[in-house]
Amino acid sequence: MKRRMINSLLGVVLVVVAVFCVPLALIEKQTIVNAANDRVDAVALRVLGLVESRLAAGEPVSGEKFAAVVAGDDYYVTVDIPGQSQIALGHPVRGDALSATETGASGETVTAEQSRTALDHEIGNMLLLLGVVALLAVQAAVALAVWQAKRLARPLTDLAETAERLGSGDPRPQGRRYGVPELDRIAEVLDTSAERIARMLTAERRLAADASHQLRTPLTALSMRLEEITALAEDPGTVREEAAIGLQQVERLTDVVQRLLTNQRDPNSPTAVTFGLDEVVKQQVEEWGPTLRDSGRRLVIEGLRDARVIGTPGTVSQVLATLIENSLMHGAGTITLRVRRSGSSVVAEVQDEGPGVPRELGNRVFERAVSGRNSTGIGLAVARDIAEADGGRLELLSLRPPVFALFLAHGGD
Structure with a gap:
């Protein structure tokens, strides 16, 4: 591309130089020739004037009387007077010459000649000057073409690299602008596309992380129910009960997947x-009974009964399961799930007897990738997101003992 741009600009300059310099050279040459002819005519007229003035005064005409007119110039002048011999001044011109002849009233004739050497030299100097100017113009055009080609080629190279990076999964915007409106517009569109792709990739990665985290708990519970069914296969009643609970877990898994996808599309x-x-x-x-028994811990239910709330049952169940799992992993002792009224809200609190949340973390436990223990730091962040998307609110009420509270709108009696 650079070579084509340079060749194009250079071709335009050469055409302009040719169109400008050729007519100018012809005009200048003709001007120089006309000026030289005028000078020869002027010499002949001056000599003729001297000759006529001498004849009118009755004085003899000789070469030394008007030799000063042509002194120092490369002229050859002859004077022909009727009845007298020819008078010649200067040296005869060899080769091509410029010539002018003037005739006086008494029949006298003056002929002036000048060698074309000086004229050809002047024309050569003029052509040389035009050639130097044309050469400088071409050199300047080449330099300008190279600069302009680099100026336009570099942005295109950058834009091509940006597009290639977008295609390879690197959506970082460059933020470069080049001072060319069209190129800046392309760069702006690519940067906007890069930001959009980055948001999409972030959302997809978050969905994958949330799904893997949120599906882990119901899958674990379902696995435990299936183990219970396997262990109690001799008791049909127990098998039916455990199978029913397993089906509930499957329904919860379906609801979790649907909730994650719904939040991903439109939170x-x-x-x-x-x-x-x-x-x-x-x-x-x-759901958590077998796991807590195996861990030597228990879940205690306290507070308000028959409370009705506004929300999505699957979402509320998912948030409470996350809080109980968090207490099971990071807490100790008895886990208490307490339900109470607070103004126009119903609050479901989960508390344990563990060491609590470190003071330096505080509410940062709801930030992604922030954890006080060796965990992913995703669970509480996802729980708060889906609680808020469902119209609720998840808060940390106490650091020690740790008390997490899910605020739900009261649904009336």
């Missing part, structure tokens, strides 16, 4: 309904 479109909180609490007791 501001909750499907809230009015439901009884006791059913969700009961589900948590059934």
Whole structure:
């Protein structure tokens, strides 16, 4: 591309130089020739004037009387007077010459000649000057073409690299501008596309991380239920009960996946309904009972009964499961799930007897990748996000003992 730009600009300059210099050279040459002819005519007229003045005064005409007119110039002048011999001044011109002849009133004739050597030299100097100017113009055009080609080629190279990086999965915007409106517009569009792709990739990665984290708990519970079914296969009643709980876990998995996808597409479109909180609490007791027994811990339910709240049962169940799992992993002792009224809200609190949340963390435990222990730091962040998307609010009420509270809108009696 650079070579084509240089050749194009150089071709334009050469055409301009040719169109400008050739006519100028012809005009200047003709001007020089005309000026030289005028000078020869002027010499002949001056000599003729002297001759006529001498004849009118009755004085003899000789070469030394008007030799000063042609002294120092490369002229050859002859004077022909009727009845007298020819008078010659200067040296005869060899080769081509410029000539002018003037005739006086008494029949006298003056002929002046000048060698074309001086004329050819002047024309040569003029052509040389034009050639130097044309050469300088071409050199300046080449330099300008190279500079302009680099100026335009570098942005295109950068834009091509940006597009290649976008295609290879590197969506970092460059933020470069080049002072050319068209190129700056392309760069702006590419940067906007890069930012959009970066947001999409971030959202996809967050969805994958959230899904893997949020599906882990119900999958663990389902696995434990299946183990219970396997261990109690001799008791049909127990098998049916455990199978029913396993189906509930499958439904919860489906709801978790649907909730994650819904939040990914449009986090501001909750499907809230009015439901009884006791059913969700009961589900948590059934779900976490075996795990807590195996860990030598227990889950205690306290507070308000028959509370009705506004939200999505699957979402509330998912948030409470995350809080119980957090207490199981990072806490100690008895886990208490307490339900109470607070103004127009119903609050579900999860508390344990562990060391609590480090003071330097505080509410930062809800930030992604922030954890006080050796964990992913995703669970609480996802729980707060889906709680807020469902119209609720998840808060840390106390560091020691740790108390996490899910605020839900009261659904009436």
